[in-house]
Amino acid sequence: MKNLINYFNSAPDFHRVLLLSFSFFLFWNIEYFYEHAKNKVSHLWLNAKFMLTAAPVQFVLGYLMNFVLKWTQNHEFGLFHQIQKVNALTLFILTFLYLDFCEYAYHLLMHKVKKLWKFHLVHHADKQLDVSTTLREHPGETTIRLLFTTLWVFLGGVSLWALIFRQFIQIFSNVLAHTEVRLPEKVDSWLSYLFVTPNFHHVHHHYLQPYTDTNYGDVLSIWDRIFGTFAQLPKEAVVFGVDTHFDECNLNTFSKLLTIPLISDKSSVKINMKG
Ligand SMILES: [Zn+2]
Ligand SMILES: [Zn+2]
Numbered sequence: 001m002k003n004l005i006n007y008f009n010s011a012p013d014f015h016r017v018l019l020l021s022f023s024f025f026l027f028w029n030i031e032y033f034y035e036h037a038k039n040k041v042s043h044l045w046l047n048a049k050f051m052l053t054a055a056p057v058q059f060v061l062g063y064l065m066n067f068v069l070k071w072t073q074n075h076e077f078g079l080f081h082q083i084q085k086v087n088a089l090t091l092f093i094l095t096f097l098y099l100d101f102c103e104y105a106y107h108l109l110m111h112k113v114k115k116l117w118k119f120h121l122v123h124h125a126d127k128q129l130d131v132s133t134t135l136r137e138h139p140g141e142t143t144i145r146l147l148f149t150t151l152w153v154f155l156g157g158v159s160l161w162a163l164i165f166r167q168f169i170q171i172f173s174n175v176l177a178h179t180e181v182r183l184p185e186k187v188d189s190w191l192s193y194l195f196v197t198p199n200f201h202h203v204h205h206h207y208l209q210p211y212t213d214t215n216y217g218d219v220l221s222i223w224d225r226i227f228g229t230f231a232q233l234p235k236e237a238v239v240f241g242v243d244t245h246f247d248e249c250n251l252n253t254f255s256k257l258l259t260i261p262l263i264s265d266k267s268s269v270k271i272n273m274k275g
Contacts, residue, residue, distance in 0.1 A: 001088045008161035008168075019168060023175040027131045034181050040130065047132035049254045053139035061146040068154050069163070078157020095162040096169075096219075102152040103218035106145065108229070111213055118261040119144065124212065125260070127241040129205050130180045140261055166219075173219040177201035182235050196221050203233045207241040 032040060072078050080095060110120040119141040126133045137145070153163060179198045183191065188199040196217045204215040214231035217224050224230040 004165070005088060005161045008164040011164055016164075016167060016171060020171050020175070023172050024131055024134075027175055027179045027181075031130050031180050035130075039128070043128050043130065044132040046252070046254060047126070047136040050135050050137055050139075053258070054135075054137060054142045057139050057142045057146065061143070061150065065146070065150050065153065068150050069158075069160050072154060072157040073159070076157070078155060080159070081157040091159075092162050092165060095156065095158055096166050098156055099152060099158065099163070099166055100218055100220045101223055102148070104216050104223040104227075106148045107216040107218065110141070110144075111216070116141075116144065118263075121242060122257050122260050124205060124242045125257070126205075129178060129202065129240040131175050131178050133205075134175050134178045136257075138258065138261060170219055192221050193225075194220060194222060199232075199235075202235070202238050202240075203231050205238070205240045206233060207239050207243050209243065212242065 028044070072081075079098070080091065083091075083094070086094070110116045119138045122138040122141070123133065123136050126136055152158070173196060177196050177198055178201065182188070182199045182202065183197055185199075188197050191197050192200045196215075196219060200215050200217070200221055203211050206212060211231055211233060214229050215221070215224050216229055221230065
């Protein structure tokens with residue numbers, strides 16, 4: 001555990017980029033082999049453009065996160081500084097559960113608050129879900145998500161190594177969740193008791209309510225089961241997208257996707273807001 005802590009305390013950023021690239025390459029090729037979806041390369045190209053808008057936000061807010069991490073450690077501030085007498089593994093499990101619950105709450109908020117939903121809608125407006133959808137996040141949402149993560153780290157007094165360790169697991173889990181290849185139903189029924197699986201997250205991307213407002217989990221599915229937001233749908237029943245009136249054009253160019261949060265409710269483009 002000591003070696004792991006040392007590694008995650010000093011892991012360079014490019015190790016996370018390498019893990020993302022590896023997971024992406026692995027699952028994209030599995031999809032390519034099994035699903036033979038049309039326009040897969042052009043779809044990847046469209047979604048990959050969101051990396052260009054995410055990078056500067058991550059760069060700037062990375063400084064804020066570093067400041068908060070150092071400040072909470074120096075001042076012994078936050079929830080986990082009150083329970084330091086547990087061993088490192090227990091501390092990691094508690095930190096993981098805390099951050100995973102916070103991600104669940106954040107995701108629920110993005111769906112329920114009208115102004116936040118307009119940013120998150122860009123992720124949901126993908127009608128051809130695959131691993132590249134993982135990258136499809138409006139820079140406004142990237143900003144909101146990272147600010148919330150910084151807040152959770154501040155309130156929890158989360159250690160750098162525990163945060164980075166979780167992010168490694170989170171990256172792999174998020175890419176897997178968006179894979180268009182579903183797991184066999186039996187494997188899924190066991191795995192999804194604890195973890196977010198592709199089958200589980202596909203239901204969240206179904207275009208109709210109430211399914212869009214279910215399965216908010218990030219890495220663990222337990223919060224949806226505990227708080228009654230868990231749902232299941234067979235593969236044949238799932239249609240990706242949102243129940244809106246966007247025409248195809250609005251969904252197929254990067255610049256138009258970026259303007260979605262700016263479109264007023266009174267415009268000709270109707271956005272389906274959920275209760
Ligand atoms: Zn969502
Ligand atoms: Zn998603």
